[in-house]
Amino acid sequence: MDSVFIIEKSIIIVAVFALTMLMAMYSTWAERKVAAFLQDRVGPNRAGWGGLLQPLADGAKLFTKEEFFPNTPNKFLFILGPAIAMSTALITSAVIPWGDQIEVFGRKVALQATDIDVSILYIFGVLSIGVYGIMIGAWASNNKYSLMSAVRASSQMISYEVAMGLAMISILMMSGSLSLKDITVMQANDGWNIFYQPLAFLIFLICSFAETNRTPFDLAECESELIGGYHTEYSSMKMGFYLFAEYANMFISSTILAVVFLGGYHFPGMAWVNENWGINIGALLGFLTLFAKICFFIFFYMWVRWTIPRFRYDQLMHLGWKILIPLAVINIIITGIVMVLFN
Amino acid sequence: MLEIVFYILSAITLGTAFLTVVSKNAIHSAIYLVICFFALAGHYLLFNSQFLAIVHIIVYAGAIMVLLLFTLMLMNLDNDDETKKPLFAKLAAVFSAGILGLVLIAALRKAQPENIEYVNSGVDYQSIKVLGKVLLNEYQVPFEFASILLLVSMIGAVLISKKEEKI
Structure with missing residues (x-):
C-alpha cells in the first residue's frame, strides 16, 4: 500500500513538473504572439506551424551559447542565483489541487501532490x-546596475507581499482553513470567492503582478535605466533560467489566482456531472476548467504588459504601502463585520 | 529513518551556525545563517509542527534576512573598514550572551506549557485551530504585548524617517 502511495505521488509530482515546464515554455511563445496581435504584427511564424517550435529553437540557442563569467570572486553564488530562482518557481505547485478525486483500479486518487494544513503559508x-x-545572483555578478536592480526587485517584492497576505486574510476568514483544497471545496459549495471578495481579488491581482516582476511593475528590468536588470551579466542557459523562472512564476501565480478566487477546478454543474457521468470525467472536466482559468490569467498578464506603461518607482511604493495595504485592512474589517452580522 | 534525518539536520544547523561566525565575508555569513534557519525549520517539521516551520521560514529567512542582506550589499563592507574591537569588549560580549542564554534556559525549564491539556486530550495540538485558541485564550496578554511592541517599533521607525525630512 505504501509503495503504491509513493508511486502515485511521484507520478503526480512529475506530471505537475512537466506541466509547469511546458506552460512556461509555451508562455514565451504566447507572449510573442499576443504582443504581435496587440501591435498588429504576425509574430513568430518560421519555426514550425505558427511558430510553435520557436521555444525549442530558443532553448537550443541558449544551451549552445557561450557561457560568460564576469570577473567575480563569488563564482559559486553566481551559479546559485538562477538555480534558486528556478527551484522556488517550481516547488510552489506542490500544494495546488489540480482536480477532484479520480478512480484508478478501485483506488481513489486525489489530484494533488500534497494537502498540507498550511498550504497558503507554504x-x-x-x-x-x-x-x-x-x-544573490545580482550581487555575485559584481555589477552596480545588477545590484540596483536586485534592490529594486526585492524591496518591491517585500512591500507587495504584505498587501498580498492581508488580502488573503479576508479569504481565510471566510474559509476557516489554510488548505487550498478546503478553499476550493468551500467555493464549490457557496460560490466563488471573486463574488464575495472583489476587493481582495483586485488587491491580490495587482500584488501578483508586482511579485512576478511583470509590467507595469517590471522596474527591475528597466532597460533605459538599468541596462538588462539583475541578469545583465548572465548569458546562455543561466539567463534562460531567470527568464524561464519568470514565466513559471507567472503560471503558478495564475494558478493560485484561479484556485483561490475563481473556484479552482469547480465549474457550474460539477455535482451533476460527477453523479451521472462518473467522477473520472468530472475530474477531467474540472482539470480542463482550471486550465482554462489559468490560461485566461496568463493571457491577462500579457494583455496588461502590452497595454499599460511602466510605473515610476515612487509611484510603485506609494501604491503598495499607502493604497493597497490600507484597502486590504479595510477589507478585513468589512469582512469581519459582515460575517458577524449575517452569521 | 527519522534519527538519520535528525542527525543530518543537526550537522547542517551547527555547521552553518559555526560558519556564520567564522566566515570573513559578511554576505557569506548571512547566507550561511539563512541555511541555518532552513535547517531549524526542518527540526520543527520533525516535531510535526508545520505552522511553526513555515512561519519561521517566512519571518526569518524571508523577511529579516532579506532586509539584512539588503543592507549588507548596499554597505559593501570590506575587511579594512571593520573597526578592531578590544579583547575586553569581545569577552564582555561572550559573557553577556552566555548570561542571556542561562536566563532563557532557566525560564524554559520552569515554564509550564499551557497546551499540555490539549496534548493530553488527544486533539491535533499542532493544527492552526488549536494553536490560535491557545494563543488567544491562555496567552492573550503576552500576545497583545508582542503586538504593542511591534506597533511601537513601527511608529518609532516612521518618526525617525519623518524627522530627517524636515532637516
Missing part, C-alpha cells in the same frame, strides 16, 4: 525565499 514562504535567487 506558498507565501516560497514567495519570500524567491527573492534570494535575484539578490
